[in-house]
Amino acid sequence: MEDSKKGSDAPDSLDGLLDNFSDAAEKNEVSLDDLMDMVGRRSFGSLLLLAGLLTLAPVIGDVPGVPTVIGVFVFLIAGQLLFGMEHFWLPRWLLNRTVKGSHLEKAVQWMRSPARFVDKMLKARYSAFVNGTAKHVIAAVCIAVAMSMPVMEFVPFSANAAGVVLTAFGLALIARDGLVALVAFVITGLSYFLIALSM
Template structure:
């Protein structure tokens, strides 16, 4: 008897959305409700991924703003991600959801091999609140126009988001390490710019 391979949380979420038996499709509110506590992970993962793309300089100052909104909700201990009604009421046709799920499969399948449910203490009690604070600082770093500091925050947000979606505390820990490194690089760049300007002014 062969054991059925465990599918990732990301794949389960996409499949659930794509197979909802609603003739007009599913709203974003339906999606958030079905994802539950995984919704924060999806938010961080998607925004992090967008900021990892080769976009024009300065784009991260706008695309990074949702991270601040998500992180503040985590700090306040909200159980699921809240979005305004004009977003949650939007309905996406079933065909478009299915197309999106199929597009994401090449990324989701490798992730399912790397992740598993572990170190659940990261997701219990008030442990997510300090994580939200760290992600808030990381989001601020992402939005600031500091040279050479755009990719690391985006990568940390993406990795942390994957860990939250999959309930994988080890992956969340890796995202935390990358986030701390991103903040350290940003601080170092600020000091370098400050002392460089001070030296040039002498």
């Protein structure tokens, strides 16, 4: 998987990440700071994956205000990547945001089967779409998605599309899978087209 910059304790599979989330869910409240420790604080792909999964999870992403908070999170880390920062900084008020442990555990169980399927499909290919300039293009697209997320709270199911895009880009960067990145670009374009039609 991705990145020599990834934390040494970060899992090397999506299913492994869910195992870590399940352990954390034993607490009454789990902070964003805790979740960042689990995915690796210096890996852009891992942090995008975290944002995508939280947005997709029905018991978490459907809570009013959560897509906006995730949008701020993505905007900050993607913006810092574009400016060449190697360590991602986030404000304490954002890191202190929490999710109930019971909700996190429900989200983990919901994601188990898809995670195992996705883990089998990922592999390093078409690396030009996830390296160098392509990584910065992905960051720019994620900034556009992040800026749209507050509006998406008022358009049914559009936040779920954002979650799919962020998850796909995160997985693409972690696994160096350019095909998944291409799929994420296509989903992004289709999502904005459908949102425009619905407004």
